Amino acid sequence: xxxxxxxxxxxxxxxxxxxxxxxxxxxxxxxxxxxxxxxxxxxxxxxxxxxxxxxxxxxxxxxxxxxxxxxxxxxxxxxxxxxxxxxxxxxxxxxxxxxxxxxxxxxxxxxxxxxxxxxxxxxxxxxxxxxxxxxxxxxxxxxxxxxxxxxxxxxxxxxxxxxxxxxxxxxxxxxxxxxxxxxxxxxxxxxxxxxxxxxxxxxxxxxxxxxxxxxxxxxxxxxxxxxxxxxxxxxxxxxxxxxxxxxxxx
Amino acid sequence: xxxxxxxxxxxxxxxxxxxxxxxxxxxxxxxxxxxxxxxxxxxxxxxxxxxxxxxxxxxxxxxxxxxxxxxxxxxxxxxxxxxxxxxxxxxxxxxxxxxxxxxxxxxxxxxxxxxxxxxxxxxxxxxxxxxxxxxxxxxxxxxxxxxxxxxxxxxxxxxxxxxxxxxxxxxxxxxxxxxxxxxxxxxxxxxxxxxxxxxxxxxxxxxxxxxxxxxxxxxxxxxxxxxxxxxxxxxxxxxxxxxxxxxxxxxxxxxxxxxxxxxxxxxxxxxxxxxxxxxxxxxxxxxxxxxxxxxxxxx
Numbered sequence: 001x002x003x004x005x006x007x008x009x010x011x012x013x014x015x016x017x018x019x020x021x022x023x024x025x026x027x028x029x030x031x032x033x034x035x036x037x038x039x040x041x042x043x044x045x046x047x048x049x050x051x052x053x054x055x056x057x058x059x060x061x062x063x064x065x066x067x068x069x070x071x072x073x074x075x076x077x078x079x080x081x082x083x084x085x086x087x088x089x090x091x092x093x094x095x096x097x098x099x100x101x102x103x104x105x106x107x108x109x110x111x112x113x114x115x116x117x118x119x120x121x122x123x124x125x126x127x128x129x130x131x132x133x134x135x136x137x138x139x140x141x142x143x144x145x146x147x148x149x150x151x152x153x154x155x156x157x158x159x160x161x162x163x164x165x166x167x168x169x170x171x172x173x174x175x176x177x178x179x180x181x182x183x184x185x186x187x188x189x190x191x192x193x194x195x196x197x198x199x200x201x202x203x204x205x206x207x208x209x210x211x212x213x214x215x216x217x218x219x220x221x222x223x224x225x226x227x228x229x230x231x232x233x234x235x236x237x238x239x240x241x242x243x244x245x246x247x248x249x250x
Numbered sequence: 251x252x253x254x255x256x257x258x259x260x261x262x263x264x265x266x267x268x269x270x271x272x273x274x275x276x277x278x279x280x281x282x283x284x285x286x287x288x289x290x291x292x293x294x295x296x297x298x299x300x301x302x303x304x305x306x307x308x309x310x311x312x313x314x315x316x317x318x319x320x321x322x323x324x325x326x327x328x329x330x331x332x333x334x335x336x337x338x339x340x341x342x343x344x345x346x347x348x349x350x351x352x353x354x355x356x357x358x359x360x361x362x363x364x365x366x367x368x369x370x371x372x373x374x375x376x377x378x379x380x381x382x383x384x385x386x387x388x389x390x391x392x393x394x395x396x397x398x399x400x401x402x403x404x405x406x407x408x409x410x411x412x413x414x415x416x417x418x419x420x421x422x423x424x425x426x427x428x429x430x431x432x433x434x435x436x437x438x439x440x441x442x443x444x445x446x447x448x449x450x451x452x453x454x455x456x457x458x459x460x461x462x463x464x465x466x467x468x469x470x471x472x473x474x475x476x477x478x479x480x481x482x483x484x485x486x487x488x489x490x491x492x493x494x495x496x497x498x499x500x501x502x503x504x505x506x507x508x509x510x511x512x513x514x515x516x517x518x519x520x521x522x523x524x525x526x527x528x529x530x531x532x533x534x535x536x537x538x539x540x541x542x543x544x545x546x547x548x549x
Contacts, residue, residue, distance in 0.1 A: 054521030073534070075521055092534055094520055095504060113506065113536045132536050133501050152501075152539060 022069075026050040032057065042066050054094070059087045062104070079106040082123060098125045101142055107215075114151070117144040120161065126215045133170065136163045139180060145215035155182050156192065164211050166219055174227055178235075182227040183208050185219060196230040253279025253398040254412070254423040256486035256516040257526075258493035258545050259391075263512045264527065268293075269389030273381040275515065275522040276396040280377050282518060283398025285406045287380040288372025290413040290421045290488055293391030295366045300345030300418075303369045304337050304352060305360040307408050313337050316356070323351050334383055336362070336371055345418060353444055360409050360446055365419030367392075367490050372411040392547065395488050397423040404448075414452040416443055417459025419490035424451035425503045425518055428481035454479060458487065472496050472542045484537075486516050492546035501539035508532035514545055 025035050028051040039047060039062055049070040052058050056075040059068045063083040070078070073091035083102040092110035101120040111129030118134065120142025127135075127144070133151035136144050141160040152170035155163050158180035168186035175192020181204065182195075191197075200208075200221075208221040255275040259265055272289060295301060317330040317339060326343030341348060345364040352361050363370040371384035377398045381387065397412035404410055415421035428434075428450040435445055435453045443456040457478060461471035468489050475496065484503040487494040495516050497505055507516050508523045510532045515523050523529050537543055 053524040054519060073520055073524075075519055092520070094506065110534075111536070113504065114501070133539060152499075 022046045022048050024048045024050060027052050027055055027058075036060055039066065039068060052091070056094075062087065065104075073110065082106055092129070097127070098123070098142075101125060111148065116146075117142050120144070122161075124211075124214055126217075130167065136161070136180075139163065143211055143214075145211055145217060147217060149186070152189070153192070155180060158182070162207065162211055164208065164215070164217075164224075166217060174229070176233060177229045179229060181207070183211075183221075183224040184227065185224045188225075188227070191227060194230050194233045195227055198226045198228045200224070200226050251282050251400045251402070252412075252425045253282030253518045253522075254396070254425050254484065254486050254516075255279060255518070255522050256393070256395045256423070256488070256493060256495070258393040258514045259512065260514065260545065260547070261512045265294075265392060266390045268391040268394055269385075270387045271526055272389075272394040272396055273378075273386045274525040275517060276377050276381055276386070276398065278522040278525070279396075279398045279518060283400045284376065285401050286372065286374045286399045286408060286411040287377035287397060288370060288411040288413055288423075289381070289384075289386055289394060289396035290363065290368055290370045290415070290423075291386070291389050291391050292367040292393045292419070292488060292490070293369070293389065297366050298342055299340055300343065300348065300364055300366055301369060302339040302341075302345060302348050302352070302364040303362040303371070304339060305362055305372065305408065306335050306337070306358070307360070307373075309335070309358060311337075311356075311359070316352075319355075320348055320351065324348055333371070333385070335373075336384065338369055350444060353446060363413075363415040363421060365415075365490065368415065368419045368421060368488070370413055370415055370421060372408055372413075374406055374408050374411070393488055393493050395421060395423045395486050409447045410449055412451055413488070414447075414449065414455035415459075416445065416452065416456040417462060420455070420459050420462055420488070422451065422455040422458065422485055422487045424454060425484045425505075426482035426498070428454060428479055428483065430480040434478065450481070454483070454485065462489070468492055468494050468546075469542055469544055472544075476540060476542075484518070491548075492544060494545070495537050495543040497537055497539050497541075499540035505537050506534065507537055507543070508534045 046067040052072045052074045054075045058074045058078045060080045062085045066085040068087045070089040075094045077096040079087040080099045084104045086105040089108040093112045095114045097112045097116040098106040099118045101123040103123040105124045107126040109128045113132040115134045116131045117125040118137045121140045125144045128147040130148035131146045131150045135150040135154040137156045139158045139161045143162045145164040149167035155174045157176045159178045163182045165184045169188045171189040172192035174195030205221045313330045317328040321328045324343030328341045331338045349364045373380045412423040413421040431450040431453040438456045483498045484505045485496045
């Protein structure tokens with residue numbers, strides 16, 4: 001498949017021809033609030049964040065087509081509620097990376113701890129290293145590509161989107177999953193309730209191939225297994241509809 | 251929410267700076283627990299001398315009389331070193347016996363720790379002030395643990411502050427909450443453990459102290475703890491010559507570890523680690539759920 005993209009900054013090809021100056025923001029001198037205000041007010045442009053030193057909420061709430069590169073590791077909720085633009089972290093991220101991402105791209109070169117990409121509605125999250133527990137918990141349409149392993153309870157109650165894992169998955173993968181496709185190249189410690197292995201049909205190979213390309217990951221879609229929902233939990237049973245409707249009426 | 255940090259020095263290189271480095275880690279965890287704080291310092295004391303750290307919160311005890319009485323009980327010399335509302339009692343006598351005698355006869359005192367290596371200090375208020383008041387930055391040593399507390403289930407008091415220690419040179423800081431600690435405390439009391447608070451984390455410390463006293467290694471004790479303790483926890487644990495980390499199998503409570511050739515550091519958040527020397531080249535990883543990590547120093 002596509003060669004692994006060497007570039008660390010995710011920039012649309014159309015913009016490379018007209019390079020814009022990069023605005024440096026040093027968190028050793030600038031407050032986090034000032035940084036995020038600057039990013040929220042920008043309509044376009046590129047920013048480089050220096051000395052994050054594990055700060056929380058770096059580049060949170062971006063909703064324009066800007067490019068942010070963070071040099072160093074970040075704390076909790078980096079690029080939370082992200083839309084449209086791209087955030088690239090050259091380091092690790094703690095809890096809640098790209099939580100509730102709506103669109104755009106978030107990429108980190110290192111590993112993420114718990115709940116990466118949680119509740120994401122859209123966009124692409126790329127973690128080149130490992131992701132910890134509950135990666136993609138309650139994902140609602142986001143695509144997440146993890147170069148290494150994911151921890152236990154990943155894609156718990158996943159509703160839509162794709163989780164791609166080039167390494168192994170921890171225990172209870174896809175527990176209580178509604179929809180969403182989980183592609184794992186390595187071992188799965190165990191599947192959660194109502195999660196099953198499924199066939200890789202041509203459309204899945206195409207989707208996976210596109211995601212690996214977008215993420216710049218050099219891997220063969222043929223090496224992956226697909227997992228998803230068995231749709232056998234009570235909420236999938238039409239018999240329970242009457243009780244549900246009656247409950248709401250009451 | 252609470253903040254916990256631990257720093258274990260694998261080489262002698264940074265031993266003179268242990269307190270300073272621990273204080274910088276503690277400082278970063280202020281936001282997670284502005285109500286109270288505490289720290290344990292292990293400093294290569296003489297094996298034949300037991301130190302007992304005692305807290306007399308809001309009191310002006312007659313330390314010299316307490317020391318003299320303890321000399322009679324232990325039939326051994328006792329020296330007293332007061333530090334604000336704490337005092338460190340030093341004796342070649344039986345430390346466990348001294349702890350029990352102090353608890354039995356001075357219910358108004360809190361015996362925070364005993365052992366040949368450990369001292370524990372804790373107080374209500376800004377964690378930075380706690381570090382300043384008890385002179386953390388000046389301390390040298392081999393390893394240290396510290397805790398910042400945001401009280402959610404009980405009052406802001408000093409005796410709800412961590413670290414907790416019930417056994418010799420064994421202490422623990424905890425982020426989380428245990429659910430079966432009442433039952434477990436009763437069971438441990440039958441085994442001879444003495445508790446001084448109603449706190450769940452003290453029971454976890456007592457459990458480890460009991461298992462170590464029964465001859466378990468720290469790894470064996472923690473393997474049993476994974477079965478015996480029900481609840482949420484990220485623990486950092488200090489023993490005489492070692493350091494350990496354990497998270498419950500669900501692992502809701504955060505933890506990050508960084509390690510170089512000279513040190514291993516654990517914290518609730520990565521930002522505590524960024525100030526440590528050479529942290530830019532440290533190996534950084536998240537401890538896996540239900541996995542026991544230990545580091546020991548050759549005696």
